[in-house]
Amino acid sequence: MNILIKNVNILTMTEENKTIIGDIAIVNKIIKHIGDVPETFKADKIINGDNKLAMPGLVNSHTHIAMSLFRNYADDLPFWEWLTEKIWPVENKLKPEHTYWGSMLSIAEMIKSGITCFADMYFFMDETAKAINQTGIRASICRGLAGNKNEGLEKIDINKKLYMDYHKKGDGRITVMFGPHAPYTCDPYYLQKTIEVAKELNTGIHIHLSESEKEIEDSIKAYGKSPIQHVNDLGLFDCHTLAAHCVHLSDRDIEIIRDKNVHVANNPGSNLKLGNGFARIDKLLKEGVNIALGTDGSSSNNNLNMFEEINLAALINKGVNKDPISVSAYTSLKMATINGAKALMLEKEIGTLEEGKKADLILVDLNKPHFYPKFNLISAMAYSAQASDVDTVIVDGKILMENTEFKTLDIEKIQYNASRCAEELVK
Amino acid sequence: MNILIKNVNILTMTEENKTIIGDIAIVNKIIKHIGDVPETFKADKIINGDNKLAMPGLVNSHTHIAMSLFRNYADDLPFWEWLTEKIWPVENKLKPEHTYWGSMLSIAEMIKSGITCFADMYFFMDETAKAINQTGIRASICRGLAGNKNEGLEKIDINKKLYMDYHKKGDGRITVMFGPHAPYTCDPYYLQKTIEVAKELNTGIHIHLSESEKEIEDSIKAYGKSPIQHVNDLGLFDCHTLAAHCVHLSDRDIEIIRDKNVHVANNPGSNLKLGNGFARIDKLLKEGVNIALGTDGSSSNNNLNMFEEINLAALINKGVNKDPISVSAYTSLKMATINGAKALMLEKEIGTLEEGKKADLILVDLNKPHFYPKFNLISAMAYSAQASDVDTVIVDGKILMENTEFKTLDIEKIQYNASRCAEELVK
Secondary structure, X not given: OEEEEEEEEEOOOOOOOOOEEEEEEEEOOEEEEEEOOOOOOOOOEEEEOOOEEEEEOEEEEEEOHHHHHHOOOOOOOOHHHHHHHHHHHHHOOOOHHHHHHHHHHHHHHHXXXXXXXXXXXXXXXXXXXXXXXXXXXXXEEEEEEOEEOOEOHHHHHHHHHHHHHHOOOOOOOEEEOEEEOOOOOEOHHHHHHHHHHHXXXXXXXXXEXXXXXXXXXXXXXXXXXXXXXXXXXXXXHHOOEEEEEOOOOOHHHHHHHHHOOOEEEEOHHHHHHOOOOOOOHHHHHHOOOOEEEOOOOHHHOOOOOHHHHHHHHHHHHHHHOOXXXXXXXXXXXXXXXXXXXXXXXXXXXXXXXXXXXXXXXXXXXXXXXXXXXXXXXXXHHHHHOOHHHEEEEEXXXXXXXXXXXXXXXXXXXXXXXXXXXXXXHHO | OEEEEEEEEEOOOOOOOOOEEEEEEEEOOEEEEEEOOOOXXXXXXXXXXXXXXXXXXXXXXXXXXXXXXXXXXXXXXXXXXXXXXXXXXXXXXXXXXXXXXXXXXXXXXXXXXXXXXXXXXXXXXHHXXXXXXXXXXXXXXXXXXXXXXXXXXXXXXXXXXXXXXXOOEOOOOXXXXXXXXXXXXXOHHHHHHHHHHHHHHOOOEEEXXXXXXXXXXXXXXXXXXXXXXXXXXXXXXXXXXEXXXXXXXXXXXXXXXXXXXXXXXXXXXXXXXOOOOOOOHHHHHXXXXXXXXXXXXXXXXXXXXXXXXXXXXXXXXXXXXXXOOOOOHHHHHHHOOHHHHHHOOOOOOOOOOOOOOEOOEEEEEOOOHHXXXXXXXXXXXXXXXXXXXXXXXXXXXXXXXXXXXXOOOOHHHHHHHHHHHHHHHHO
């Protein structure tokens, strides 16, 4: 289908602190023209861009979407009580159907809030792939892996099968990485086995690293090294690595991350909520590290709202560094778009609005009191916007939401079934 | 008018971590019944509360609403450059009409996001009072005062006149305090003069205290004491005091704040954005200090979104204290409701949903993907909600917004005029 978005403010994310006004022409899955569109362009559908802003769809670079079933189930608890007494017992009861409805609920929430692509790690990922196929969103998925020499090796095969079945499938909207959960849940043998298969298939690794202080202490006790140094010595960073959290980093860790081109998924909301603290984002950015942004699962957040994470990323680094120019509005928006695309190995396809790239974009409705007066639309997106300001969502050239109405999913049915699944799990 | 809200989830904020389901009956300005409403109750208007949550309207306990005219005008700048090269020059051009349209814009934004009451400090406050009168919102206002023995004393008279003209006016929705800006803009003589008049009229003082590290250093240089100790020695805390910010406090400062029953307006978003850091909220709460919550002006935030501040208050204290049980969801909601009412000397009228209190309440629409499943509505309000989830706003028994539509103001006209004023000021 040919879509023409007329007379819209455009934040391409290709040029620092710049917006333009013009038209956008989409031909099938691809952005054909941006800014000036030839008068001869024939559109099947015309969208009026008046008082709207078009920007790249947001990339949620670290999440566990099916965990929306546990949203607001266990809050304001000490971390270990939360994890071992609340989350693990319900996760143990999880069946494929639960992952499906949890995934559908989260995809609905993500589309509604302008997220067009996400990186997911969880169980029963065929169900998540099914939800991605049905709804039209884009994702990099992996099977959460945990184990050692004697246990859990079959999960690596499950992740491999996931790769075989889904990588570049769903019209090319699905890609597959490997998902070793963390160095404290995967022993060195297990990590090396995973690295081997990821290298063999030439894909990336999505892993949690250096999230809590306890993790650092335990790693030093067990291996005499930080988690970053430990997995680096195992060769993990020879694969493209999407490393979630990276909250507690030494200067040496940061050097390794920089030198090995590790992509960091910063999750400010989750790190705060679980009491883990503040990642050294300003320092990482100054070293040239690619920092993406994620929501984490909605049991530790408790939503999948990238506008909140953008706002947090821009605000908390100023507070932590006592520096009002730390992490600018534009930088936080980069983290949520093109940096996320890089972290997911998708920067050639998405992350900016450019001719030839996939048409993954959102329209933000600027006709809201909190967007007046309109001095600076980049500041507005980082500091004033709410997720609910997203009006229209296009992925792969297909409209998934228009005028805040879903086009590819039945939200009442999803909310009903997700609630039913959640009740089943906790009873 | 008699209003009946039927079959609604109710967060009264009178009992820790508790919601009920029932009806709410409003007679004119007052909540007549809550929970069970007699069958004989005759309603002029019935609101269906299905899949909604009723809670007290939010109290924005520190702001400068007309500064919405400078929203997104000057961001990501060093603090002094922002203030002296950007904000002060445009403020110097401010005329009454600007304050009026800036106030109208902010009141629209506040109503839309569930704020029913605010504490404002600025210039041309008659214009703000006019906007309050016209829109039906509730507020505590004061004239921003700055001066010394030789300068600015007439402003104290202006604030006194404001008190005479507006205190308990606007159907009782307006109250007036005195607004000495800060100890670094008001010399001891000027502060004492202000204290005298506030005492004479038996009203409160709204002041900025201990916002930046520089302020503490300068105070120690000038007076040999912290700002808290300095104004305490001047007798300021003998008046009811609403102290905004209080970011940088010594243990001795906290003792004074506790012993003198100073009410603190925490502004987490503004403190982060301007690089001022983190207030010691956990410690203040443990000492029993009343902590309210505010947005500050939207030139340093850049919106008037109390749901963002609630979320920030619950999240950042966990991060700062590395403690996932620091500042719970319920506590952050208290800060935004009953604690705000106390700080504004209005706790007998508003801040909780109770029979006999003023009918200042909001309905939050729970039919959103980010509210499913519904395990805990208190967590949902603090961690999952967006300001845009507010559906209906009632102040003083009058409906100001219903089904997200304004009932007392013309938003297109306001947005147009606020934009025009903003352009005039910056050109």
